[in-house]
Amino acid sequence: MSFKIASSPHGHSQHSTSSMMRWVCYALVPGVLIQSYFFGFGVWFQIILAVTTALIAESACIIARDRPAMSALRDNTALVTAILLAISIPPLAPWWIIVIGTLFAIVVVKHVYGGMGQNLFNPAMAGYVLLLVSFPVQMTNWLPPSTIGEHSLTLWQTLHTILFEYTPAGYSVEQLRAGIDGVTMATPLDAIKTGLTQGFTLTEVYAKPQFSFLAGAGWQWVNLGFLIGGLLLIQQRIISWHIPVGLIAGLCVPAFFAYLFAPDLMAGPVVHALSGATMLGAFFIATDPVSAATSNRGRVIFGVLIGLLVFIIRSWGGYPDGVAFAVLLANMCVPIIDRYTRPTVYGHGERK
Amino acid sequence: MNEYKELTWQGLWDNNPALVQLLGLCPLLAVTASVTNALGLGLATLFVLIGSNVTVSLVRSFVPQEIRIPVFVMVIATFVTVIQLLMNAYVFELYQSLGIFIPLIVTNCAIIGRAEAYASKNPWQKAAFDGLMMGVGFALVLMLLGAIREIIGNGTLFDGAELLLGDWAAQLRIELFTVDYPLLLAILPPGAFIGMGFIIALKNRIDAIKAERAEKKTVTRARVTAQQ
Numbered sequence: 001m002s003f004k005i006a007s008s009p010h011g012h013s014q015h016s017t018s019s020m021m022r023w024v025c026y027a028l029v030p031g032v033l034i035q036s037y038f039f040g041f042g043v044w045f046q047i048i049l050a051v052t053t054a055l056i057a058e059s060a061c062i063i064a065r066d067r068p069a070m071s072a073l074r075d076n077t078a079l080v081t082a083i084l085l086a087i088s089i090p091p092l093a094p095w096w097i098i099v100i101g102t103l104f105a106i107v108v109v110k111h112v113y114g115g116m117g118q119n120l121f122n123p124a125m126a127g128y129v130l131l132l133v134s135f136p137v138q139m140t141n142w143l144p145p146s147t148i149g150e151h152s153l154t155l156w157q158t159l160h161t162i163l164f165e166y167t168p169a170g171y172s173v174e175q176l177r178a179g180i181d182g183v184t185m186a187t188p189l190d191a192i193k194t195g196l197t198q199g200f201t202l203t204e205v206y207a208k209p210q211f212s213f214l215a216g217a218g219w220q221w222v223n224l225g226f227l228i229g230g231l232l233l234i235q236q237r238i239i240s241w242h243i244p245v246g247l248i249a250g251l252c253v254p255a256f257f258a259y260l261f262a263p264d265l266m267a268g269p270v271v272h273a274l275s276g277a278t279m280l281g282a283f284f285i286a287t288d289p290v291s292a293a294t295s296n297r298g299r300v301i302f303g304v305l306i307g308l309l310v311f312i313i314r315s316w317g318g319y320p321d322g323v324a325f326a327v328l329l330a331n332m333c334v335p336i337i338d339r340y341t342r343p344t345v346y347g348h349g350e351r352k
Numbered sequence: 353m354n355e356y357k358e359l360t361w362q363g364l365w366d367n368n369p370a371l372v373q374l375l376g377l378c379p380l381l382a383v384t385a386s387v388t389n390a391l392g393l394g395l396a397t398l399f400v401l402i403g404s405n406v407t408v409s410l411v412r413s414f415v416p417q418e419i420r421i422p423v424f425v426m427v428i429a430t431f432v433t434v435i436q437l438l439m440n441a442y443v444f445e446l447y448q449s450l451g452i453f454i455p456l457i458v459t460n461c462a463i464i465g466r467a468e469a470y471a472s473k474n475p476w477q478k479a480a481f482d483g484l485m486m487g488v489g490f491a492l493v494l495m496l497l498g499a500i501r502e503i504i505g506n507g508t509l510f511d512g513a514e515l516l517l518g519d520w521a522a523q524l525r526i527e528l529f530t531v532d533y534p535l536l537l538a539i540l541p542p543g544a545f546i547g548m549g550f551i552i553a554l555k556n557r558i559d560a561i562k563a564e565r566a567e568k569k570t571v572t573r574a575r576v577t578a579q580q
Contacts, residue, residue, distance in 0.1 A: 100535075108546070112553075134537040 017116075020238050021076035024284065025083060027233045031225035031280065032087055038145040038218035041158045042091025046098050047083055049162075053102040054082035061111040077116050081105055084124035084284060088277060088324070089131065090142045092158065092173045094165050097138050101127035121331045122291045125324040132324065141173045144185040145218025148209045151176045185209070188216025189276045189320035192267055201264040215274035223279040230283025242299035243292060244282040248273060250307020258315065266315060276314075276321035281306070285323065291331045298334075298341035305337075306330045356481055363485025370493035371555050375462035379453045380494060381544035385505070388512045390498030392446045393453060394491025396435045398484070401463050403431040405483035408467045409476040424467045425458065432457045445515040462490060493551065500547050503528055505538030 015023070036043045058078040062069045085101050105127030113119045132139045146152045153176075157167045166172055177184045186194060188210050195205035205211070214220045233239045252269035259268040272278060277285070286292060286306050293302040306326045313322025369375050376397070384390045407427045415423050436454045439447040447454065457463070466486055471479040502508060507529045513521040537543045 130537055133540060133542070134535045135533055136536075138533070 015238065017075045017077065020289075021080045023233065023236055023238045024080050025076070027229035027236075027238075028083060028087070028226075028284065030228050031222055034225035035087060035091075035222045038147065038222060039091045039143055040146065040153050041155050042093075042153075042162060043087055045159060045162050046086040046089060046091060046093070049095055049098045050082035050086035050102045051079060053099050054078040054106050057103050057106040058111075061107055061115070065111065065115070067115070072116065075116060078106055078110075081110070081123045081127075084280075085127050087280070088124065088128050089139060090173075092141060092143060092153075092161050092176070093138050095162050097131055097135060101131045104130050117290050119290055120334075122285060122288050122327050125285060125327045128324045129328060132319075140187075140190070141177065142187045143173070143177055144210055145216075148217055149176075149185070150178070187276075187320065188219055188271075189314065192271075193314075193320045196265065202267065203264055215271045219276070220274040223274040226279035226283060230279060233283060233287075239283065239287040240296065240299065242296050243287045243303040246300040246303020247282040247286055247307040247310075248278070248303075250304035251278065251311050252307070254308065254311050258311075272311065272314065277323040278310070281310070281323035281327065286327055286330070291334065293334050293337045293341070295338065295341045295343055297343075298337045301337050301341065302330055302334065305333060355478065359478065359482050360485050363482065363487075363489045364492070365489070368489040368493065368555075369462035369465070369486050370490050371552055373462065373465065375465055376460040376490060377548075379456060379460060380490075380497070381541065381548065383450055383453050384494055384498040384501055384544055384547075385539045386502045386512065387495055387498040387510050388446070388516055389449060390494040391491070391513075392439075392443070392516050393450055393457075394487075394494040396439065396450075396454060397457055397460060397463070398487030398491055399435050400428060400431040400457055400460075401466060401487040401490075402480055402483035403434075404428045404463055404467055405471040405479040406476050407431075408471040409474060409479035412472045415472075420472065421464070421468070424464055424472075428463050428467070429458045443516055445512075449512075449515070462486065497544065497547050497551060500551075501538045501543055505534050505536060505543065507531060507534065 032043060032047075055073065055078060058073060059069055062072045082102050082105075085105060086098055089098060089101070105123035109121055109123040109126040110116070110119045113121075143149055143151075151171075153161065153167065157169075160166070160168050161173065161176075167176070174184065191208055191210060192202065192205055195208075196202070210217055212218075212220060215223070230239075230244060234241050234244070251272050255267065255269040255272045258266035267275075282303075286303060293299050306323075309326035309329055310322050313319060313325060317325075319325070363369075367373060370377070370380055379393055379397075383393045404424070404427050408424055411423070411427075432455060435457070436447075439450075439454060466482060470482050474482070499509060502511065507527065509526040509528065510521070510524040513524045517524075538547070
């Protein structure tokens, strides 16, 4: 929320918005590198497309609103929104997916609400939800990781697929996802969800090729990459530990107990922590300084709430992963969390 | 005649039930996925609004103050039942696609709001005209939102108009563009909220520009006087 309700003492960190956002970009590098190793060059094209769209949209909005353009562009917030959205979507999604998502994130979610520092919702996640709800097919077309996939695309083939939805040889993304047996390979979380609804036990699901020793093949390393980046952010004091720890605890503690009760029906805490967007969400998305809670106690509650919601959506919801929905729902609760976790001023009565 | 002009302006713009009073949002947001549905519900609401306004105005001197709300609700419910049976008989497919939102017109706050705020205090001619204008204002917003959502989400206009207006209306269907993957969000409930937000913002913007112009005029005049 806005800075007004943050209570004193107002310790000043030595980071400007611009340098904070630059650090977030640096911290994303290990995760993105691992992601591009397992899922192809697509993520780089998506980032380029997203950043270009975001900068154009941001400039257009700033000019339309009569604000100084250069200082707004230099604060790098649009850049971070664009990159986060670009790495959340499937790397081979058609180009218009990321363009629509970024435009919505910047123009509607950010600037309609008043621009930098005023948005109620996390722009990247609101854009993601718009895309997921509107284009479910394109938004779930994840290729299997290159280590187990049948197809790996060259740079040119990737670009061609993003631009025209087919490889130069005429394969659609749907066909590329198929394994050697012609069966489409789902993402690990999707495989868990569909496996359980079809009556398989998790032991049987884990025997599928897209699972490796900790969680999903490829996905576990991507998540570890974002974990490393996130720890760097905490070490640099760009983010505080409260939200990531709260989120991972909110997700893994219930997952642990559910796992104890029904180990063949509920995914364990490690699988939850290293699947889907858990680490990206915990360290990079939920920690958005604008749309998250402001006090430290509030941040813990905010993080736990997101973690719990992710656990509920993954276990019983309609979607395999729920980080984006959970973040948006928790964003809605931020005003009330801030209201009830406001620290008491020294000498002004007891906390009620 | 002046009061009628005022009523027109109030109903269509200044005090529009959907854009300013923000009443009746539930059906407004739920059924506006296409222009046809919006028009159907808009006409049904218009009919109920005129009927209830006239009746409430006619019986206003016989209704004890303490129980006026239940009486109004029963008057409204009567008209809703009438329109529901009529739609069931003559436009059955539209009746099915509007579903629960036809009986729910009873709970549309715009209608009881007009009964309480205007019809119960004014003669029936004025009450009827007020119902007409409020109903038209509501229906226009419904159709505008329906058109926006149908264009974005489906690429068409007046799709399925024959369900409401008879077979000739099948020609009204306009195919603006076809896309392989429509923006489903516009058809889904969030699209209604977002679209409604933009329409209200547009109205407020127009009002702000008008107020600005009015202000400018006075300022210019003042400056001229000062120079003389």
